[in-house]
Amino acid sequence: xxxxxxxxxxxxxxxxLYALVTLYPLFWLFTSxxxxxxxxxxxxxxxxxxWHWDSFSRAWKVSDMGTSMFNSIIVTGASLxxxxxxxxxxxxxxxxFQFRLKLAVMGLFLLGMLIPVHSTLxxxxxxxxxxxxxxxxxxxxxxxVAFELPIAIFIIQAYMNTFPKEIEEAAHLDGMGYWGTFLKxxxxxxxxxxxxxxxxxxxxxxxxxxxxxxxxxxPELKTLPLSLSQFATGYMTDYELTMAALTIAVxxxxxxxxxFQRSIMQGMVAGAVKG
Amino acid sequence: xxxxxxxxxxxxxxLLPALLLFSFFVIIPIIWSAYYGFxxxxxxxxxxxxxxxxxSEIIHDEVFWRSLKNNMLVVxxxxxxxxxxxxxxALLLLKNSWIHKFIRTAVFMPxxxxxxxxxxxxxxxxxPEIGILNxxxxxxxxxxxxxxxxxxxxxxxxxxxxxxxxxxxxxxxIMFIAALHNIPSEMDDAAKIDGAKGSRKLFSLTLPLIxxxxxxxxxxxxxxxxxxxxxxxxxxxxxxxxxxxxxxSYMYNNTFAIYRFGYGSAVSTAIIIISLFLIAGSQYLxxxxxx
Numbered sequence: 147x148x149x150x151x152x153x154x155x156x157x158x159x160x161x162x163l164y165a166l167v168t169l170y171p172l173f174w175l176f177t178s179x180x181x182x183x184x185x186x187x188x189x190x191x192x193x194x195x196x197w198h199w200d201s202f203s204r205a206w207k208v209s210d211m212g213t214s215m216f217n218s219i220i221v222t223g224a225s226l227x228x229x230x231x232x233x234x235x236x237x238x239x240x241x242x243f244q245f246r247l248k249l250a251v252m253g254l255f256l257l258g259m260l261i262p263v264h265s266t267l268x269x270x271x272x273x274x275x276x277x278x279x280x281x282x283x284x285x286x287x288x289x290x291v292a293f294e295l296p297i298a299i300f301i302i303q304a305y306m307n308t309f310p311k312e313i314e315e316a317a318h319l320d321g322m323g324y325w326g327t328f329l330k331x332x333x334x335x336x337x338x339x340x341x342x343x344x345x346x347x348x349x350x351x352x353x354x355x356x357x358x359x360x361x362x363x364x365p366e367l368k369t370l371p372l373s374l375s376q377f378a379t380g381y382m383t384d385y386e387l388t389m390a391a392l393t394i395a396v397x398x399x400x401x402x403x404x405x406f407q408r409s410i411m412q413g414m415v416a417g418a419v420k421g
Numbered sequence: 422x423x424x425x426x427x428x429x430x431x432x433x434x435x436l437l438p439a440l441l442l443f444s445f446f447v448i449i450p451i452i453w454s455a456y457y458g459f460x461x462x463x464x465x466x467x468x469x470x471x472x473x474x475x476x477s478e479i480i481h482d483e484v485f486w487r488s489l490k491n492n493m494l495v496v497x498x499x500x501x502x503x504x505x506x507x508x509x510x511a512l513l514l515l516k517n518s519w520i521h522k523f524i525r526t527a528v529f530m531p532x533x534x535x536x537x538x539x540x541x542x543x544x545x546x547x548x549p550e551i552g553i554l555n556x557x558x559x560x561x562x563x564x565x566x567x568x569x570x571x572x573x574x575x576x577x578x579x580x581x582x583x584x585x586x587x588x589x590x591x592x593x594x595i596m597f598i599a600a601l602h603n604i605p606s607e608m609d610d611a612a613k614i615d616g617a618k619g620s621r622k623l624f625s626l627t628l629p630l631i632x633x634x635x636x637x638x639x640x641x642x643x644x645x646x647x648x649x650x651x652x653x654x655x656x657x658x659x660x661x662x663x664x665x666x667x668x669x670s671y672m673y674n675n676t677f678a679i680y681r682f683g684y685g686s687a688v689s690t691a692i693i694i695i696s697l698f699l700i701a702g703s704q705y706l707x708x709x710x711x712x
Contacts, residue, residue, distance in 0.1 A: 239435040
């Protein structure tokens with residue numbers, strides 16, 4: 147008994163150590179954001195001697211984070227709304243109706259999940275160049291939605307498949323049409339699936355770098371990850387500035403993560419298994 | 422009669438937005454790029470048809486093969502790094518106590534960070550003069566171990582493996598925990614009665630029962646390896662001397678740095694074909710092992 151408790155204590159100790167090592171880069175990021183440039187490399191492991199708060203406002207101004215934060219919110223918000231509405235509608239139809247090309251439609255979306263996103267950067271660039279979509283919000287919103295739709299449809303459809311048929315029959319007797327049934331019954335009932343899809347899509351849109359890198363070059367349209375990436379080249383030697391900017395960018399996602407942890411974990415696993 | 426027309430119309434209208442967006446921004450670009458792969462094209466001006474020249478150049482380009490090899494190294498790092506670490510952690514993290522929850526939260530955390538942030542942080546950790554890794558080695562008296570972690574072509578690719586592994590352990594951990602929770606408790610009881618404990622129970626009961634999940638994880642490692650573009654773009658850009666080039670960065674550099682859109686299109690088509698082959702191959706392996 148004693149030996150067992152000892153070994154489980156040892157295992158917990160080792161794993162806590164592992165967790166702390168995993169978290170250390172983040173901890174180091176947060177503390178470094180408060181350090182002066184000199185302290186950043188002379189005492190990398192200690193806490194700052196004086197806590198510099200001013201780096202944050204300087205980082206916000208110098209890298210014009212207000213603009214990129216605004217762009218990120220617009221692009222993420224619009225893509226999120228479109229993904230949920232279009233995805234839920236398609237999922238409703240695929241889950242509740244029988245028609246000839248149903249299998250073909252589902253196969254098409256399934257194919258979409260197998261295509262590696264990065265391999266489409268060049269083709270998408272060429273297409274969007276032709277239709278003058280580069281350097282607009284649409285250059286990000288449309289591809290984000292298009293690539294998120296397959297997984298959104300599959301998660302929502304799987305959830306809707308579990309609803310009993312009687313629900314719709316009752317709605318039908320009440321004189322509700324298809325749109326009414328979709329908006330007033332299917333959508334509210336699917337709330338758990340919608341929130342899983344939504345939180346995952348939100349994180350993906352908010353964090354996306356490669357699409358923004360290739361499709362956006364106007365400074366006033368840059369999203370947060372894109373403007374942060376310029377620190378990697380431009381301000382790399384102004385450490386306190388870079389660290390403060392990274393901290394500002396990371397805090398919202400960490401808060402979201404801590405709130406929606408369960409659905410993020412489950413959704414990412416479901417998405418990964420299907421993807 | 423009218424009701425079937427109404428139903429039909431609803432089906433068409435409901436599916437149309439999803440189908441249009443998806444076809445226009447996913448399927449059509451892929452078909453176009455397969456077409457442009459046969460041209461010599463700078464992105465502007467006229468494109469010149471050159472048949473399979475782009476593809477034969479790809480096959481003869483040493484850098485392409487290096488990129489493919491690096492992608493395979495990422496697969497290997499995931500299969501032999503992420504999967505075993507996640508499995509060991511999962512076996513030890515089954516309880517719902519606060520400490521286990523805390524560790525799971527911590528291990529999953531990097532997944533929600535932007536790869537730009539992850540790349541910059543690790544860029545600083547590896548920095549030759551101010552990086553904390555070299556600082557740590559210095560203070561431990563291991564000066565001879567100090568390296569240009571990202572600047573030395575001999576080690577740069579291996580340096581990149583650490584953040585890649587660090588970043589993506591979380592999902593595998595959650596998958597394995599879910600699989601372990603699905604083992605019926607009668608199995609546990611039966612093992613107890615038979616006196617199976619410790620490593621014998623692990624190898625003869627637990628691992629076989631979650632073997633399917635492990636195979637899924639391996640497939641995910643393969644398909645996920647193509648996604649490391651962002652991290653590598655931020656940390657090394659594929660350099661030095663193409664030592665950390667991946668297929669995606671090879672495509673990016675050829676297209677947007679030197680404006681060879683025809684060639685880039687051919688590379689992107691090649692990537693799609695390679696990844697479909699990899700996925701099909703791994704599915705096949707899983708099937709045959711299932712019997």
